[in-house]
Amino acid sequence: MSKTEIPPKGYKAFNISQPHIDHLGPGFYKKEDDDQLVLGFYVREEHLNGYGSAHGGMLMAVADFTLATSAMRKSDKPVTTVSFHSEFISPAPLGSLLEVRAKVTKKGKTLAFSKGNIKVGDEVILNFGGVLKIL
Template sequence: MHDLARSAFDNRPGLHVATEGEFAGWRTWLRDSYESHTGPFWHRMEDDGSIRCAFRVEKKHLNGAGNVHGGCLMTFADYCLFAFAAPILQGPGVTVSFASEFLDAAREGELVEATGEVTRAGASLIFLRGMLKSGTRPLFSFSGTIKRVKRRTPETVSSP
């Protein structure tokens, strides 16, 4: 199963692999212009099959108090849901629920990392949870549900 998960993880549409810098070998998706503008956010599969996500805090991620904006953490966590689900998603999906708790602040220059897991994967819904940290300091806990969606073909789209 690990090889199948690795293959599914490596073959998601719009995937870009960094070839240099701090995140060389990490992956990101280029298909979501909002995430690309807000990030860059990165993910990789560890040797044990778990998924790790990360981003380096830049000035553009900060709120007026000099901490990472809550909306940025929420956007990153949503990105993480899809990274955690990538080995099993097998197609497009949408977030249908998202819950979070702010635990601590992050500042410019810090590395924010996320780990998480799929808690249940059904035929149409995938349930996940995760934690954002800076070093060993917990910043943000989250959970969410992704709905698998079928791609619409011209024959399945109704006319008004």
């Protein structure tokens, strides 16, 4: 078993059931409190861009998945992304543990608003947010 398959300290294995996310895993999760979802993914070689850091598309996919997962936990219903925005702050090198946090900031009957970030250690890699339609 490689390092990227062993849950980091404080995390549990996250059985991802979406084919487009399967390629990013294995994934891990932990709960910091009832409102804060934290997912973890290691940056592997297949995630790299030409500069040797995590590809922006990979980071956005993980961020969008975490936004949707946080909204589904809050609404107990499936959701779909209406809008998504992100700001790239720093690169995430090979082997980094991405800690992805997302929190619902407002939830109505049909829409949820969520925001979060991706960190490597204490360093913010990506800020993101979005609006999700509750189905």
